[in-house]
Amino acid sequence: xxxxxxxxxxxxxxxxxxxxxxxxxxTPYLYIAPFFLVFGVFGLFxxxxxxxxxxxxxxxxxxxxxxxxxxxxxxxxxPRFWNAAGNTLSIWAISTIPQLIAxxxxxxxxxxxxxxxxxxxxxxxxxxxxxxxxxxGVIFTQLFGRDYGMINWLLQSVGLDRIDxxxxxxxxxxxxxxxxxxxxxxxxxxxxxxxxxxxPSSLYEAAAIDGANKVRQFLSVxxxxxxPTIIFTAIISTIGGLQVFAEPLLFGGQGGTTGGAxxxxxxxxxxxxxxxxxxxxxxxxxxxxxxxxVIIAIATVVNLKLSSRIAxx
Amino acid sequence: MTNLIATSPPTALAPVPxxxxxxxxxKHHRVGWFTYVVLGATTFLSLFPIYWMxxxxxxxxxxxxxxxxxxxxxxxxxxNARQVFDAVPFWRNLGNSLVVAGTIAVGQVFFSAxxxxxxxxxxxxxxxxxxxxxxxxxxxxxQLAVIPQFILITHIGWVNDLRALIVxxxxxxxxxxxxxxxxxxxxxxxxxxxxxxxxxRTSRVFWxxxxxxxxxxxxxxxxxxxxxxxxxxxxPLIVLNSPETFTVQVALRQLQSQAYVTDYGVQMAGIVLAxxxxxxxxLLLGRQIVGGIMDGALKS
Numbered sequence: 001x002x003x004x005x006x007x008x009x010x011x012x013x014x015x016x017x018x019x020x021x022x023x024x025x026x027t028p029y030l031y032i033a034p035f036f037l038v039f040g041v042f043g044l045f046x047x048x049x050x051x052x053x054x055x056x057x058x059x060x061x062x063x064x065x066x067x068x069x070x071x072x073x074x075x076x077x078x079p080r081f082w083n084a085a086g087n088t089l090s091i092w093a094i095s096t097i098p099q100l101i102a103x104x105x106x107x108x109x110x111x112x113x114x115x116x117x118x119x120x121x122x123x124x125x126x127x128x129x130x131x132x133x134x135x136x137g138v139i140f141t142q143l144f145g146r147d148y149g150m151i152n153w154l155l156q157s158v159g160l161d162r163i164d165x166x167x168x169x170x171x172x173x174x175x176x177x178x179x180x181x182x183x184x185x186x187x188x189x190x191x192x193x194x195x196x197x198x199x200p201s202s203l204y205e206a207a208a209i210d211g212a213n214k215v216r217q218f219l220s221v222x223x224x225x226x227x228p229t230i231i232f233t234a235i236i237s238t239i240g241g242l243q244v245f246a247e248p249l250l251f252g253g254q255g256g257t258t259g260g261a262x263x264x265x266x267x268x269x270x271x272x273x274x275x276x277x278x279x280x281x282x283x284x285x286x287x288x289x290x291x292x293x294v295i296i297a298i299a300t301v302v303n304l305k306l307s308s309r310i311a312x313x
Numbered sequence: 314m315t316n317l318i319a320t321s322p323p324t325a326l327a328p329v330p331x332x333x334x335x336x337x338x339x340k341h342h343r344v345g346w347f348t349y350v351v352l353g354a355t356t357f358l359s360l361f362p363i364y365w366m367x368x369x370x371x372x373x374x375x376x377x378x379x380x381x382x383x384x385x386x387x388x389x390x391x392x393n394a395r396q397v398f399d400a401v402p403f404w405r406n407l408g409n410s411l412v413v414a415g416t417i418a419v420g421q422v423f424f425s426a427x428x429x430x431x432x433x434x435x436x437x438x439x440x441x442x443x444x445x446x447x448x449x450x451x452x453x454x455x456q457l458a459v460i461p462q463f464i465l466i467t468h469i470g471w472v473n474d475l476r477a478l479i480v481x482x483x484x485x486x487x488x489x490x491x492x493x494x495x496x497x498x499x500x501x502x503x504x505x506x507x508x509x510x511x512x513x514r515t516s517r518v519f520w521x522x523x524x525x526x527x528x529x530x531x532x533x534x535x536x537x538x539x540x541x542x543x544x545x546x547x548x549p550l551i552v553l554n555s556p557e558t559f560t561v562q563v564a565l566r567q568l569q570s571q572a573y574v575t576d577y578g579v580q581m582a583g584i585v586l587a588x589x590x591x592x593x594x595x596l597l598l599g600r601q602i603v604g605g606i607m608d609g610a611l612k613s
Contacts, residue, residue, distance in 0.1 A: 027515045031431035032443065034424045035484045039450065042481035046461035047453065053460060060464070109351045114344050123599040124356045126606070127363060130595050132544035134565045135584045139362045142369065142577050148378045150365070157381070186359055187606065194607035229610070235452070243456055246546050254570045269456070277551055282460050289457040296454055 050293075054286035061280070071287035081288070083263050084271040085295070087173065091248075091267060092241040092299075095177035099185050100233060104226070106185065107192035108218060122193075125186030136179050137250025144175040144251075166251065172265040179247040184240075188233050195229040196222060231304060238303050242296050245269035268292045366588070370581035377577050393582035400571060400579070402556055403586065406564040410587075413478045413560060414542035420483035421538040422492075422531045428484075429492025430523045434505060435515070444493070451486040456547060466552055477552040478560070482542055488534055491609065495530030496523055533605035536598060543591060561587040 054072070057065045075081050110121060128136070143150045144165040152162040165175045199222065207217045223230075248265045249256040257274045259266025266274075268288060276285025369377055372387035397403050431437075432444050462481070463472075471477040500523055508518050524531070546562045553559050559567065568583045595602065 025437060028431045028435040028437040028440070031435070031515075031519075032428040032489075035428045035447070035486075035489050036443075038424075038481065038484045039486070042462060042465070043450070043453075043455045043458065046458035046465060047455060049461040050458050053464075060467075105351060106355055109348050109355075112344055112348055115348070115352075116344075119600050119603065121352060121356065122603045123595070125359050126599070126603055127359055127592075127595065130540055130544075130591050130602075131363065131588060132546070132562055132565075132591075134544075134546055134562045134569075135366070135588050136362075138565065138569055138577075138580050138584055139366050142377075142581075143362065143365065148380070148382070150382050153380060153382055182358070182362065186355070190603060190606050191610040194610040197607075239452055239454055243454055245456075250566070250569065256570070272457075272459070273547075273551075276460050277463075282464070286460050289460065293454065293457050300452070 047293075050286045050289050053283055054290050056283045058282040058286075059280060060282055067283070071283050072291075075284070075287050075291060080263060080266075080271065081268075081291070084259075084266050084268045085291075087169075087259070087263075087265055088242055088244070088267045088269075088292075088295075091173050091177050091180070091244055091265070092238065094173060095180035095244075096234070096237045096241050099181045100188060100230070100237065102181075103185050103188035103233070104192050104223075104230075106189035107196055108222065110189065110193050111196045122190060125189055127186070128182050129184065129187040131183070133179075133183065133246040134250060136183055137247055140175065140179045140182070140247075141251050141253065144178075166260060167264075169264040172251070172260055176244070176247045176251055176265050179251070180241065180244060184237065188237070191233055192226060192229060195226050199225045234303050235300055238299050239296055242292065242299060243269045245273065249273075268295070363588075363592075366581050366584055369577055370585040372578060374576050374578050389578065390582060390585070393576075393578045394586065396576070396579045397568065397583040397586065401559070401564045401567055401583075403561075403564060403583065405557055406559045406561045407586070407590075409475060409558060410543055410560040410562070413475055413482075414539045416479050417482040417542040418535040418539040420479070421485060421488050422535045424484050425488030425492040425534060426496075426524060426527065426531060427519070428489040429494075429527075430496050430519050432489070432493040433496035434500065434502070434518075434523070447486045447489050451490065459548070459551060462548075463551055472552055473554050473558050474552075475558060478542070478545070478549055481548075482538075482545075485538075488538065491530065491534050492527065495527040499526045499530070529601075533601055533608075536594070536602055537605065540591060540594075 055066060055068055057063070057067045057070075106125065110118070110125075115121070144152075146152065146162065146164045146166065149165070151165070156162055163171050165171045203221050203225070204217055207221050212220065244267050248259045248267050248270050251265065252258070252260055255261065257270065257278055259270050269292065272285050272288040272292065275281045275288060368383060368386050370393055371390040372383050373389045373392070376383045376387060376389075428447075432440065432447075466472055466477045469477075471480075504522060504526075505518055508522055513521070544562065545560075546566070549560045549563050550566065553563055556564070556567065565580070565583050565587055568580055
């Protein structure tokens, strides 16, 4: 097409002939189609279909019977569900709250402008994040071993008692939480670091003129400026933290599916896996999934409210 | 999520000199001891478990039961690795992981770039609403849809087939969003207009102008996609059921849960073999990965 006869529209679409324009109006949808197609088929549709399946007694190799809300009444009367829900929340709390605080401190330290080998330190704190969750599970299971674990050896050498980490409810959940923390603290620190570096230096100068020392500057300039980032990381960590699955599975070793002999560290995601893919109760498993989905949605909203209030104080 | 971290545009790495300037040189010439203590502790805690992995993987089983524990690598790695190869078809598993992660990385970059380019530079009805939909799905916990996903895969006939891992992994909302930002930041409208005037079609603009201009962002996304797929565990555990199709992560779990291999030396040797490829990538490209995470923090 000779360029002198065509006009450039506001959109940047070359369009004297009508044909050309119609073409251009279809093309964008072709460009975004693969995403929406694959996402719709393998993501969104299955997620909604979970709600449908949860109303059935659904055996993958047997019968399917519509039972209404029976899976839910059964679920809410199932002590294993409440156990897993409690474990999920406490593992989330033990792992997320100290993790984000540690990440902020790490970020503040990494943000030191005079620090040498910046990139090396940043890479070092990110190594846990590129390590696979299976590797983390096995390594930490060994570190927290009852008889020959390094942690117990350390405890003993400072005069404390050995702990049977896997046996206790709190101790096993601490071990599982340590895996989550180890994997994500450095990652969150880098996110905080990025946000810290975009805080205008004039704010610090003003605070310094007002006589604020470094700690004071951190509390009254850095933290409030990080507010959106804190909310963001809190939400992301909550969504991820409530779906913890591999860590407790691997910590339990061979019997990992139940999360310990008395289900002391079974999370909801693990309970879902056990019911869906060990006991092949697809309907019941879907009810668990939907319950967890609601819990995540509520936690996200609560988190949003809570962290914005904390950060604004 | 868009405006949650709506700080400044991604000049993430630029403000460092500005910060340096604001420090009063007389007082803050040296890095304080607190900084070194925290840094020393975090670096140690971050790297020790990895070091420990190498120690256990290279010692024999009895050494693991030592009190105090062994702290230096031994010479038993090859023997442990041989037991890994006896227990699971590990080379096959590594190959599977490579195929899955490689295809996902390439596919995700391509499809994300396509959609990202359209969202950044093409005008069409419904564009903004669809973009909000993409961003909104970024936080949806899709893992919870695993039961219908499995039913779907069964219907398609992909159970125990690597396609079950590859095809759903080809697109992510994060990737689309990431590429939209990249196109937006690195491709000026004038360049597109000029190409249009020269008669270039949209497809040509995409291939010859957009793709080359976003190469750095595309490689970071490719790295993320590769590492994510390499380390993925939940979904492969569900759809793969024979050792020949296992990815390395599932093979490692197999190694752990097999009754006759409760040997930590062997388990750790497997973990070393599965982790070293990523550690090597990280050693070479860690700077870009760190930059990508920090950049992404400001974008999302």
